[in-house]
Amino acid sequence: MQAASSPPRHPRERALLATIFLLNGVEFLQAGMLAFGAGPIMGAIGASPEEFTIVTAVYAVVAIAAIAKQRWLVERMGWRLFIQVSVALFVGGAAVCATSEALPQFLLGRAIMGMGGAAFMTSARLMVNLMPPSPRRFLGIAVFASALAIGNALAPWCAATAVSHDSWQGIFVLLSVLAAGAAVLAGFSLPTDVAPPAQRTEAHPMVLLTMLGGAFLSLYALQRASYDFYADALPLLLAILLGTASLLYFARHQYNHDTPLLVLKRLAKPRYLTGLALFTLCYIVLGGNNTMLPVLMQRALGIPWEVIGKAQAAGLIAALPAFWIMASILRKRPSPKKFYVAGFASLAICGLLLARLNGEAGLWTHIVPAIAAYGVFIILVMATTAIQTFVDLQTDELAFTHGQQLKNMLSQFGLALGTGGAALALQWRSTEHAAILARRFGSADAAFSAAAGQLTEQFAASHGAQAAQMAVATLAQQLNQQAALLSALDYFGALAAFAVLGGVAMAAQRVLR
Template identity: 80%
Template sequence: MQPAPPRHPHERTLLATIFVLNAIEFLQAGMIAFGAGPIMGGIGATPEEFTIVTAVYAVVAIAAISKQRWLVERMGWRLFIQVSAALFVAGAAVCASSGSFPQFLLGRAVMGMGGAAFMTSARLMINLMPPSPRRFLGIKVFASALAIGNALAPWFASIAVAQDSWPAIFVLLSVLASLAALLAGFCLPSDPAPDAQRTEAHPLQLVVMLGGALLSLYALQRATYDFYADALPLVLAILTGSAALLYFARHQYEHASPLLVLNRLFKPRYLAGLGLFTLCYVVLGANNTMLPVLMQRALGFPWEVIGQVQATGLMAALPAFWIMATILPKFPSPKKFYVAGFASLAACGILLARLSGEAGLWTHVAPAIAAYGVFIILVMATTAIQTFVDLQRDELAFAHGQQLKNMLSQFGLAAGTAGAALSLQWRTSEHVAVLARQFGSSGAAFSEAVDQLGGQFAASHGAQSAQMAVATLAQQLNQQAAMLSALDYFGFLAVFAVAAGLLMAVQRVLR
């Protein structure tokens, strides 16, 4: 009889900590993205000001993730998680009580300082388990938290928004972070690393990196509002920020004792996985923008129903992962999962690109979102396993590789959000122009529609009935333009997914 594989003395508590930390990451990102409109109304912020919140949070997140290993070496795992959770709770409390934009901005910055490294920490905690097949159980818990957190985020946010209580989003996050801190006290080691094993701080290079990140992310976010009017300043900001980031990367690559050991990460498998991860986050950012546009602005459904549909659809990721986890030990080749994942994304795009104005959420949209959820878990979970194969025996490179991957995720989300918003602006303006020409104010169809609607409004609005009729027609025109723009986006998504699936079928790096 073979001896039982070694186990962590507090394995169940450790797994619970991993689950809660990773779930917080996807819950907070999904809930705040879903509830952005009501939050802006509550704090009196314009969309442009909310752009600043997004950019500042991302920059603070990148700083926190880049220093995660450095801090753990000096504080120990237990204190690091507890202090991070305390900062996250403090920031959430500031956000929940916010009545103004500056207060909310401060709260999100503090939340980023504490919570940005939760996902990185959760993944690295799996390596606290003794080397054995039981580490795969940690991977299962980690991926399950991703699927469940990503699915429940729109549902929880829709409940809070429907009850006109958006601060409840931050109350829930505070409770979960407090639970993570409590669990960490029972299962995580408290000893800091020996002085000889600690990485250097590189404060000046960190400032250069953060300056480049701020310029690039702010320009990406602002592009969603000002690109066509101020394209040159935005492009210059992105180029300057990118140059600063490239300088930081070169310095770290050549330094003997860097903050991030980039020279040990330049392996074909890791770089290919890093690019695929970033691409997945671009899709996440773009779809998080376009799905509410389709369901709320184009189809006209209320927030609460949208949240239920989106959560139900995304929950398909969980059974998809458990099926994958069953197949993986016997048939580990990743290509089948990549092809199936991108095929699911293509199915999502095709289903949504064929919608009409009479489409039902449960019968037409929910199956497409379920296919999207399958894509998320199959491609991202497979990439998580494949990317770090060559780094498994290099503990420092593995940790820094995780940090770099999660730093780039912030750029991917921002790029996806900006790209989707720019696409929406461009296609909406094109469709509005076409619809206006077809249904112009001098046409007989327009006059007939105004007279018909005016008659309906006459009893309740009297002399204002004609103005109400024109306003109603303008709203219908904008809704139709939003519908056509969303269909254009999802049609492009289907084409992209097919091309990506074919590329993953023939590539020879991640295999």
């Protein structure tokens, strides 16, 4: 009796899997490191938070352009050259950023990085399909998801380590080394074939420029809203409306065109659209939590920067074993609902744990378990959605590719919306809580007078006549810290309620099943 033949394999499977891992890992590593280390970087290049929003918006717009043109470029360059040129641009941009001493130079470096690195995640996922159709493709998906979990977890620790050693440039050195490794591996594992001219996608340059202009207006307004929404609400809302109109025009043009840059008409399937909405929702949560977790730990609880990086990394790494447990269950029970419900339940646990904190909360006993629950949410919901969303597109290679591109383009908007929304909520709730706390900030309040008296005595020896002023300043700082803590608790309480609703909705839905 003849033994069953083994499934077909890619001739350079190990090199291909390593390329997939590095490309996706670098994408999540760079996003997390730049978000976590933004404050120290701003100080080093002399940029205000408001000015730094331009960097964020420009990178996102360049990223959207690069992702939108990915298929167009691969058709003309082949996979190997496309990845090698992308890595060269990414490393070149990183070098510009690392040597920057002012905002304009850093802005240029991030734009160049976006040209090369924005499509890393999309490329890594599409490379899984370079493996022959067989159960081994799931190994490629597992490597892709593992890179997501590891990159997302290590980002805050790596950034905190670099910053704490007064070497924020190390962020870009690390990214360059890893990306260069991916380029070397790509030389061994990726094909060089280009598409025949008759099968190539059209460029649509003017419509693409319209879309990019709309993306910049929308993203810049969302970022600026974090700082001056209440003062300049009308201009920001007009920018968002004009940007949204431009994006809708692009979508309508592409939907009705016979040879579009993105085949939106072939993507209009209930399963794909539901998965797209869920992906965007995950990125909104990711952007919001990336904003609020440092606020809670640093501003509200006064935890040192380096310790915060280690704590976030320790919590988020829980996503990796969660994925492998999920993968083992998938083989026997592939229905996705249980993973969705478990994921949103984990997010609810995260919100509840953090919403019940107080000033005496332990970092490793209270906060890290909550971050671990959040990491489990990210991997369970995003990995499940990645598997389910593209089921109806598996036999349509062009639609599958464009579906991946569109999903990752929308991720930029999701992150910006989550970041801006969390910052606005922080402004609103901090103002409300500070106003309530300030009512007791005066000599007429017995508790205030007693605290001010004690602090004045403590400062008398070192500050002399200024002891009373130092006491009041210290109490004002404590008031702001308390307002930040209460605002963060409000946010995570709302997050828990949202997670409960999300879990119920995913249990009831009948599309992703």
